[in-house]
Amino acid sequence: MREVKVHLQHSPRINHQVQGIYKTNYDKKREDRRFKIGDKVLIYFPVTLPEKSKKLIKKWYGPYQVEEVQSPLNYRVKLLNSPKSVPLTVHIERMKKYTSRKEKAKPNEEEEDKFEVFKIMKK
16 A cells, blocks of 8 residues: 555656656657648548548648638638638648649759750650
8 A cells, every 4th residue: 555655646747757758758759740720721620431542542632721820739720712611720740731742843953954855865
């Protein structure tokens, strides 16, 4: 019985130390993200259907547009190009920046040089 009392006296201190360890491990992977009003984002919806494989289900939906910054962690977003969509309040951990395929398709200078080499080789 006495051992239990001793452990109970030390448990808040140990609990605090363990929480500190969890926090440092979480902060190692965390990236600081901020969005402005008008930014395009994708929203994570982890929905699984019983008849579908989890690997094949689309989890990121959008693009959504940020309408309001409610706090540094919560944003109000609305589906882009959909006038009837209802605004959603979303936590920042479920959001990521949207980049259109056109932006991804723009080649940088090195890639343009490669294309020129292929053009010359074909001649």
